[in-house]
Structures are given as structure tokens and as C-alpha cells.
Amino acid sequence: MTTAPSSAPPAVRWEGAGALRGLLLALPAAAVAVHDVQLAALLAVGVIPAGILPLAPRRRGRLRAAVVGYLAGASIVLGSALAVWPPLAVAGLFVVAVLAGRVAADQPAGALVLSLCLPLMGAGLSYPGVRSSWDLGLTLVLGSTWALLVATCWPERPPASAAAAPPAPTRAVMARFGLLAGTTGAVCAAIGFGLDLEHVGWPVIAGLIVMRPVPDVQRMRSVDRIADVVVGALLAIGLVATDAPAWVFGAAIALVVVAATATAASRWYLTPAYTTFLVFVLLLATDPEDARSRFWERVLETALGIGVAALVALVLAPLVVRLRRPRT
Template structure:
């Protein structure tokens, strides 16, 4: 079993290299470098969460993960223009992808289920389809860069992990309905509340959801605490307003820590992604830092609560329907 908070120097060095373009951008342009650097850091976040795989074919699969992330964000930006459609599409996709994941031959269904569906919520927050397309291209560029950098590390023997048998279609149908309700309600609440990022609650609900209730509870606590700590750190950085050189170092350190702890059993990655995302929003222009702190934390807690509520209700209703 992995350590609660694992550390890999191999992954950490990879994360430091991933942060180099962002750090250079901050140092090279004292005017726009802040935004450019943080934007580049966002682009490598999906790759940072994966670390360096043992074999090169496994590293190449990271390109597929990046493509899924980019496509999901773009889809979210498209359907986000029509809130009612977005809520319906999220529910239908959750059910459909969960059913596909029950088939062992559907290898793409699992990463779509655990990463693609939540990142649709990220796309809901973009103001236009053009912004969503730009973010998708940024993710793709960051993924390709991370893959090319990973080739500098020598391949090594990969540990053989036991493959769990696929769940039954009936169980995955119930799970799909469960996460579909949680994700759709979270998106609906985001739109109804008129927050700046209506997809944040949806992201949280779908990121923490897992078929095993214990895993859902663990990820729920982990994401809540990670987002809280990350938001506090982002507030502290915004209050200190460090010079570009110091901020560049902070950014590289954050990406290094995010990748170095990629193998942790605890759900710590949201801490680092929250620092980067909120630092971008807490820039010199825009809303006050406290606004973004409260919105990020509030929407995260709302999404987790909806995920827990759906997990408590939907399986019980399904069991009663089967008995009757």
C-alpha cells in the first residue's frame, strides 16, 4: 500500500522541469509574465498529477490522458453556454461512461470516468468557447512537453499490479446514476447561484466520487482539506505580493511538490492545483483575494456534500427497486 503522503525524487525532478517554462515566463516579462507563467503552470497540471511512469509505453499513455482532459474542458466550454443543456449532458455522460467502464475492453472509459467527466466542470466556467479551446490547446501543449521531458528519464521495470475484475453493468448503472445526479445537481447549483466559476462544485463532486463508499469519504475529506490549505497558501502569497523572481521560485516549488507526491494515498494534489489556480485569479487585476477564497472553498464543499448525499440515497433506492 502506498504511503499516506509518498515522495519520489524522480517525480519531483520531473515536476521541477515542468515548471521551468512558467518560471522563465515570469522572469522574462515583468508586465505580463505573471499571468503567462501561471497559465503555463495550469497547462502542465494534468501531467504533474501523473508523475513519470516506469516504461515509455506507459508514459505515452499520458498523451491520451492529456487529450481526454483537453477534450473534456472544450466540451464543458461548449455546453456551458446553455445551462439547462449542460446539466442534462453531464447526467447522460456520467451514466453512459459508467456503463462503458463495466466492459473490460473499454480501456478509455476509466480515465474518462475519473478525469474526463470532472474536467467538463472546469470547462463550464469559461466565458466563451474560444477561451475553452485555448485552455484545451494549452493542456495539450503541456502534456506533449511533459511527455518529451519524461523521455530523459531511463525506463525501468514496471511493477505488475493485479487487475480488478470489472464491475457488473447493473452496479455501474447505479453508480452512473449516482454520480450523474451529483454532478448535474452541482452544476445546476453553480449556475443558479451565479458564481464566477459555476463548474467548481461539479468538479469536486465528480473528482471525489468512487464506487466504494470508503474511498469516496476519504477523497471527500482529502479534497476539502487540500483545497482549504491550498487556498490559504494562495491568500498568503497574494498578501505578500512577492517580486517575479520569488514568485517564479514558488511556482516551480509547487509543481515540484505536486509531482513528487503524485503516488500518495491521501488526496493531496488539489492543494497544489488550488495554489496555482487561485494565484492566477488573485492577480493584480480582478476580484479581491477573499472572494476567490470563499468561492473556491464553498463550491468545493458543496460538490463534496452532493457526492456524499447521492452515494447515500441512490444505491438504497436501487436496492429497494430490485427487491420490489
């Protein structure tokens, strides 16, 4: 994946407490797999957003993880509602990103919208109409509630000594980032609707989820995401191809959730590998013959989104700045 100086945190960091929490989070999905593998994969997806967040020292602070999961579910449903009319979806992504960027420097909610809600609104474009997405949104809400219940079982601990936080981005930086994110989301959505892609949201979420105000971070996340998607998809295809019994799928799904929570603090951006595995199990459990087409669909649409994000943020934006710079 990506490289970093030797002083950086380990590329893959495994936390035992996170693994145990992940095992508890995965129990409902693992149990359901015996009867319905696709539903089990969906339930596992539902616990990921809240499960990968750091466990707050105090129980009161752990409510934030559940709220993030609730916002994730609501964002997908909102995106699906906009997808009924493609021009509204394209414009909606742009407007939400620009507004969030203008408030992100002062309000944490703005940054959360840019980093989580906006990409998941894009994911919702794959399910036009609220009737097509309510089950996924509800699953995220239920999964986040379960994650909150599990988190409250953990004993409280003294807050860790606060490390020196990096300087917050300025209003100008975040406003510019909101404009770039909005442009990326709108372009990806327009391409998806224009090409009549089955999963319009795949390039949108890929482009938006890797974007960050710092170019080097975006480059790292871009490389990691494409590698994660390939690895996660191939592992799921390999499992489906074995025609394994349901309990094996349940064990694999549980292992993925455990790995997601245990390695959440890693320097490498690993979450897409876990979510891609679960999505492919969901798609292929009853249609394994679609594995080849699904693989290339996912990889190419992920590359499309990442490519648009790189073109907008790493090529066009610096070019515009240079052209605007007064000559002396």
C-alpha cells in the same frame, strides 16, 4: 487528512525521480513568471494532469500520459461549448456519465471519462463559449506535450512485477456509478446556473472528482479535497499578500509542480492543494484585494459539490436500494 491502517502506504510519499521530473516540467512556467505571473500559473496548471501520472517503464507507454492531458484540454473546451445553453450543459453531463458508466466495466476509456473527462467538462462550465476556454485547453495540450518530451528523456527500465490487481467492478456497479455521477454533475450544474455563480464549474468538478464506486474511497477523497482547497488557497493568498517580486512567484510555482509530481503516489489525495494554489495565484496576482471573497467562494462551492455528491451517492442511493428490497 484521512486515516488508514498501518499496513497502508504512507500518507505522503515523496519520490526523488518524480521531483526531478517535476522540476524540468516547471522550468517554462518559472521562466515566464519573471514577465507574467498569471501566464506562469496557467502554464503550470497545464503540466499537472500528465505530470502526476506514473512514468511508464517503456517510452512507448509514456504516450498515454500525454493523451490524458489532451483529453483534459478537450473536455474543458467541450464543457464550455455546452455552457452556452445551460439546459444542454445539465443534460450533457448526465448523458455522458450514464453512457460512460455502461461501458466502463469493459472499456478503460469509460472509466477515464468518469474519473477525468466528466469532471473537467464540469470545470469548463465556468467559461461559457469556446472562445473563453480555448486558451486553457491549449495550455493543457502544450503542457502535456512538454511532459511527454521530458518523459522521453528518462531511461527505460524493466517493467515491475505485476501486483495482484483488485477485482474489476461489475457492469452493474459501473452502470450504477455512471447514473450517480451523472445525477451529481447535473444537480451541481443546475444549482450553479440557477444561482448564477461566477464559477459554475467549481461545485461540479468538486462533486464529480471525489466520486468513486467504493463509498469509503469517496469519503476519504471528500475530506482530503476540502482540506486541500483550504490549504492551497491560504498559501496562495499568503504569497500574494507579501507583494513578492516575480522571481519569488516563479520559484513558488516551480516548487508546487515539483511537489505535485513527487507526491503523486501518496495515499492522501493532495493534487487539489497544488491546483488550488495555482488557480489562486492566477486569479489574485493582479487583484489581491479579492482574496477574501475568492477564498470563501472556492471553499463554499467546493463544499457544495462535495455535499451533493455525498447526498446522492452515500445517502439517497442506499436509501433507494433499501426501499426496493423486497420484504420477507
